[in-house]
Amino acid sequence: MSYQKIENLKEQAFSKIKAAQNSADLYQVKVEFTGKNGRLTEIMKDMAGLSKEERPLFGKKVNEVKSEFEDAYLAREKTLKTQEINQKIQAEALDLSLPGSLSAPGTIHPIQRVTEEICQIMSRLGYSLRTGPMIEKDYYNFEALNIPADHPARDMQDTFFVDPTHVLRTHTSPIQIHSLDREKPPLRILGTGPVFRCDSDISHLPNFHQIEGMCVDRQVSMADLKGSISFFVREFFGPGLKTRFRPSFFPFTEPSAEVDCSCPICLGKGCALCKQSGWIEIGGSGLINPKVLLGSRVSYPEWQGFAFGFGIERMAIIKYGIDDIRHFPENDVRFLRQFKI
Numbered sequence: 001m002s003y004q005k006i007e008n009l010k011e012q013a014f015s016k017i018k019a020a021q022n023s024a025d026l027y028q029v030k031v032e033f034t035g036k037n038g039r040l041t042e043i044m045k046d047m048a049g050l051s052k053e054e055r056p057l058f059g060k061k062v063n064e065v066k067s068e069f070e071d072a073y074l075a076r077e078k079t080l081k082t083q084e085i086n087q088k089i090q091a092e093a094l095d096l097s098l099p100g101s102l103s104a105p106g107t108i109h110p111i112q113r114v115t116e117e118i119c120q121i122m123s124r125l126g127y128s129l130r131t132g133p134m135i136e137k138d139y140y141n142f143e144a145l146n147i148p149a150d151h152p153a154r155d156m157q158d159t160f161f162v163d164p165t166h167v168l169r170t171h172t173s174p175i176q177i178h179s180l181d182r183e184k185p186p187l188r189i190l191g192t193g194p195v196f197r198c199d200s201d202i203s204h205l206p207n208f209h210q211i212e213g214m215c216v217d218r219q220v221s222m223a224d225l226k227g228s229i230s231f232f233v234r235e236f237f238g239p240g241l242k243t244r245f246r247p248s249f250f251p252f253t254e255p256s257a258e259v260d261c262s263c264p265i266c267l268g269k270g271c272a273l274c275k276q277s278g279w280i281e282i283g284g285s286g287l288i289n290p291k292v293l294l295g296s297r298v299s300y301p302e303w304q305g306f307a308f309g310f311g312i313e314r315m316a317i318i319k320y321g322i323d324d325i326r327h328f329p330e331n332d333v334r335f336l337r338q339f340k341i
């Protein structure tokens with residue numbers, strides 16, 4: 001009777017293995033027959049009703065069926081798993097005819113581009129780049145540049161004060177002082193970055209960019225300054241452009257000169273960009289005031305120097321014929337896209 005039961009179970013188990021259409025269903029068959037409370041496991045309980053002689057034979061038979069079940073199970077599992085993997089591969093196959101998703105490459109911001117170009121040109125004269133903090137001690141922004149408190153020259157720059165002794169730097173000239181303090185002459189450095197002034201209209205931004213140059217060497221004259229800046233203007237704007245130096249005043253230079261270049265749009269004839277003058281101002285310059293050198297413990301007249309500071313937005317406006325300075329911080333892609341390399 002019990003043998004018959006085993007045979008029946010075996011038949012049922014095998015046909016269920018065959019019928020299973022996926023590995024999950026197949027696993028359920030395993031649970032049903034050889035699991036902890038499975039039917040082939042439970043049948044061992046029938047042993048209790050058998051005679052002593054019959055028990056080992058019965059046990060052997062059950063174990064044989066179990067092992068046949070296991071073999072059949074593994075074979076079916078292999079087939080089903082292979083089928084499933086193949087189905088998955090097919091479902092995930094790439095459709096190479098589908099259009100890809102376009103990622104629009106960015107462009108270098110014109111301010112960055114002009115900065116890099118200036119650095120590249122000046123590096124040919126031996127200049128290398130420095131940076132400095134945007135929040136400066138009053139000392140570096142004014143005092144060390146020979147602009148003491150109450151000096152009327154402070155009115156030239158409308159200052160954002162962070163606290164009574166710190167300002168948002170109003171120019172890149174403090175980078176000169178950091179360099180004089182830390183480095184030994186001879187020096188040829190550039191300092192660049194954002195500067196801040198409490199000023200805003202069609203041609204002024206409260207946050208704009210400057211680039212500063214400083215040369216400190218044994219014998220430096222206005223001729224060196226004029227030669228270096230004229231070289232730069234020709235390289236940056238084009239070979240036909242002239243440079244003009246107008247006497248001016250900065251507390252940190254003596255003598256001082258404002259730098260103009262001939263208008264690259266009308267080449268000096270007069271147009272709207274240069275306000276019919278034929279010239280465009282690009283920045284200030286001069287021989288470093290000995291007070292500044294001595295303040296940073298640079299021995300003068302053993303060491304002398306010249307310096308200059310240009311507005312980067314202004315240079316970009318001139319070079320690319322941009323009509324409004326406010327385009328720079330707006331980040332309108334229609335504007336920025338025009339500066340693709």
Ligand code: DAH
Pocket residue numbers: 170171172173212213250252253283284285286306307308309310
């Ligand atoms: N720092 C000046 C400004 O922002 C520009 C300047 C003038 C820089 C003369 C210099 C210089 O280095 O020598 O208006």
